[in-house]
Amino acid sequence: VPDSPDAVLEGLDPEQREVATALHGPVCVLAGAGTGKTRAITHRIAYGVRAGMLPPASVLAVTFTNRAAGEMRGRLRQLGAAGVQARTFHSAALRQLQYFWPKAVGGELPRLLERKVQLVAEAAARCRIRLDRNELRDVTGEIEWAKTTQTVPEDYPAAVAKSFREPPRDPAETSGIYRLYEQLKRERAVIDFEDVLLLTVGILQDRPDIADTVRGQYQHFVVDEYQDVSPLQQRLLELWLGERDTICVVGDASQTIYSFTGATPDHLLNFRARHPDATVVKLVRDYRSTPQVVYLANGLLAQAKGRAAEHRLELVSQREAGPEPVYTEYADEPAEAEGVARRIRELLDAGVAASEVAVLYRVNAQSEVYEQALADAGVPYQLRGAERFFERPEVREAGLALRGAARAGSNDTLLADAVDLPSQVRAVLGGTGWTPQPPAGSGAVRDRWESLAALVRLAEDFARARPAAALGDFVAELDERAGAQHAPTVEGVTLASLHAAKGLEWDAVFLVGLTDGTVPITHAKTDEQVEEERRLLYVGVTRARRHLSLSWALSRSPGGRGSRRPSRFLNGLRPGSSAGGGRAGGGGGVERGGRSRKRRGPVRCRVCGRTLIDPGEMKLMRCEGCPSDLDEELYERLREWRSGQARELGQPAYCV
Ligand code: ATP
Numbered sequence: 001v002p003d004s005p006d007a008v009l010e011g012l013d014p015e016q017r018e019v020a021t022a023l024h025g026p027v028c029v030l031a032g033a034g035t036g037k038t039r040a041i042t043h044r045i046a047y048g049v050r051a052g053m054l055p056p057a058s059v060l061a062v063t064f065t066n067r068a069a070g071e072m073r074g075r076l077r078q079l080g081a082a083g084v085q086a087r088t089f090h091s092a093a094l095r096q097l098q099y100f101w102p103k104a105v106g107g108e109l110p111r112l113l114e115r116k117v118q119l120v121a122e123a124a125a126r127c128r129i130r131l132d133r134n135e136l137r138d139v140t141g142e143i144e145w146a147k148t149t150q151t152v153p154e155d156y157p158a159a160v161a162k163s164f165r166e167p168p169r170d171p172a173e174t175s176g177i178y179r180l181y182e183q184l185k186r187e188r189a190v191i192d193f194e195d196v197l198l199l200t201v202g203i204l205q206d207r208p209d210i211a212d213t214v215r216g217q218y219q220h221f222v223v224d225e226y227q228d229v230s231p232l233q234q235r236l237l238e239l240w241l242g243e244r245d246t247i248c249v250v251g252d253a254s255q256t257i258y259s260f261t262g263a264t265p266d267h268l269l270n271f272r273a274r275h276p277d278a279t280v281v282k283l284v285r286d287y288r289s290t291p292q293v294v295y296l297a298n299g300l301l302a303q304a305k306g307r308a309a310e311h312r313l314e315l316v317s318q319r320e321a322g323p324e325p326v327y328t329e330y331a332d333e334p335a336e337a338e339g340v341a342r343r344i345r346e347l348l349d350a351g352v353a354a355s356e357v358a359v360l361y362r363v364n365a366q367s368e369v370y371e372q373a374l375a376d377a378g379v380p381y382q383l384r385g386a387e388r389f390f391e392r393p394e395v396r397e398a399g400l401a402l403r404g405a406a407r408a409g410s411n412d413t414l415l416a417d418a419v420d421l422p423s424q425v426r427a428v429l430g431g432t433g434w435t436p437q438p439p440a441g442s443g444a445v446r447d448r449w450e451s452l453a454a455l456v457r458l459a460e461d462f463a464r465a466r467p468a469a470a471l472g473d474f475v476a477e478l479d480e481r482a483g484a485q486h487a488p489t490v491e492g493v494t495l496a497s498l499h500a501a502k503g504l505e506w507d508a509v510f511l512v513g514l515t516d517g518t519v520p521i522t523h524a525k526t527d528e529q530v531e532e533e534r535r536l537l538y539v540g541v542t543r544a545r546r547h548l549s550l551s552w553a554l555s556r557s558p559g560g561r562g563s564r565r566p567s568r569f570l571n572g573l574r575p576g577s578s579a580g581g582g583r584a585g586g587g588g589g590v591e592r593g594g595r596s597r598k599r600r601g602p603v604r605c606r607v608c609g610r611t612l613i614d615p616g617e618m619k620l621m622r623c624e625g626c627p628s629d630l631d632e633e634l635y636e637r638l639r640e641w642r643s644g645q646a647r648e649l650g651q652p653a654y655c656v
């Protein structure tokens with residue numbers, strides 16, 4: 001703990017000190033990644049507290065994730081400023097809501113809705129609208145957007161028209177689903193994530209007495225990652241502030257990655273206009289990354305377009321030179337995962353701590369193949385924001401049931417008719433209520449079914465590889481696999497989506513799956529959406545302190561057509577590519593990762609090349625690449641194949 005307030009300022013550069021000592025009036029810090037924004041505001045709070053100018057309980061620091069909030073609290077404690085509230089908007093609002101609900105509304109605060117998508121699906125079904133998984137995701141996203149922009153169902157079509165966004169489907173339909181979704185929530189006495197902010201804002205607006213109490217408690221506000229504040233969060237902030245301007249915001253317009261939820265960097269960029277007397281500080285020294293990483297980050301930004309890009313800030317690295325970023329092209333995804341796992345193994349063997357390594361991807365579904373590859377390479381890892389397969393409750397339960405059945409052996413009536421191993425596994429799972437036919441719809445029930453279906457397919461693979469294996473052997477195999485995917489207590493390599501990596505940093509960062517269609521993602525269609533994808537890649541690149549690896553695979557599965565291309569954002573940056581894009585280059589400087597060793601013969605869509613069934617990953621995919629979905633008949637056949645009713649699927653498979 002620093003022994004004086006001034007000691008808290010040590011280790012800050014002059015601009016950061018300016019931030020830390022500007023304790024009165026509005027303060028705005030506009031600065032690029034790794035320039036010490038989070039550090040500056042943390043030290044600012046600590047300095048104010050230690051100097052006796054900010055009572056700890058009067059400060060509310062708002063961060064973007066719970067993890068960031070936890071880190072800030074830890075840092076404040078180390079600086080001798082414990083007791084400051086550091087929370088996300090959501091958790092700060094929830095706390096206030098729980099406290100004021102009985103007085104403002106009466107009774108207990110309604111339960112929080114856990115499975116939102118499921119309720120949206122139900123609302124759609126009641127509107128007689130059939131949605132596939134992608135459409136469901138789109139509609140759910142639209143409802144979230146509407147709520148964070150404080151748009152009621154009736155106003156949604158007009159708001160969409162005004163927003164210059166391309167709605168994923170007929171706004172009148174979405175509006176209908178949205179209305180019913182709200183109704184279902186009321187009927188079931190639940191509130192969703194967005195309601196927490198909406199209700200807090202509503203109460204603070206309608207009840208001056210309650211607003212006064214909150215304002216009496218919090219006098220000083222600090223907001224990190226302000227570029228991603230949504231209109232609703234901004235409203236809440238204004239209600240917390242009242243007439244005061246004791247607010248300090250920091251952000252980087254080039255890292256705006258949540259505008260799909262209604263967030264906008266406008267509040268950050270217009271801060272000075274709203275607060276003409278604000279202290280505005282710019283930071284350009286990058287303390288996080290080597291010149292090599294910074295060079296790439298600046299190069300990415302140089303190509304950016306749009307309002308956020310007009311405010312880009314060229315970074316200047318303060319660190320010693322490090323290794324060049326490594327670009328690697330692989331033939332297929334399993335090969336990419338194996339190659340990345342191998343590189344990570346080498347880094348760990350060279351003394352890099354596993355907790356200093358991250359694998360970052362665009363969508364969570366990409367994690368599975370990396371989980372497997374890291375487990376195979378004996379590398380401990382942890383997932384952010386998702387559960388590991390063998391830790392899912394239904395998988396654990398099934399494991400127990402299988403173990404019990406293996407002990408009972410063939411005398412058990414349950415197994416009397418089941419001759420081969422997969423049938424035995426199906427029979428045991430049947431005893432826990434599982435059926436070969438998937439349940440209708442999506443949601444939790446369907447997810448659980450999928451997990452157990454994956455176990456059945458695992459049994460089928462295992463039986464093919466070891467025809468004489470008994471149930472006990474399979475249980476032993478499961479134990480081994482579960483054990484290989486290390487206990488969560490081990491500080492391992494981080495597997496996370498690019499969104500979840502915001503604000504964090506690691507010595508070595510592997511950006512994987514960098515193909516056109518993934519970054520930018522296929523459903524980013526408008527220029528603005530594509531620019532947001534570029535910023536997402538910028539966020540990824542700037543997470544690396546020293547080692548940065550960028551890789552992609554030309555096809556999804558072994559033996560694929562190789563029709564994918566590296567992300568267009570790397571054109572002109574990746575060695576051997578021209579800025580114009582297209583197929584140019586790929587050569588000089590880009591390493592070839594080759595093909596994967598395992599070939600399991602996936603079934604691919606003949607139109608877009610996407611894998612529909614990957615026996616290696618035990619997965620059935622619905623096609624995202626083609627304009628229309630799998631036809632019903634094919635889907636039925638896939639179901640039968642998956643549930644073990646049909647031995648062969650048979651070619652051809654296609655999505656249209
Ligand atoms: P992001 O935009 O990614 O959130 P940031 O601007 O918040 O980045 P920080 O996370 O605060 O940056 O700092 C990046 C790294 O640089 C951290 O490891 C931090 O400790 C270090 N750092 C910041 N300022 C200094 C400084 N003046 N001297 C030494 N190290 C510093």
Ligand code: MG
Nearest residue numbers: 037038224503
């Ligand atoms: Mg930060």
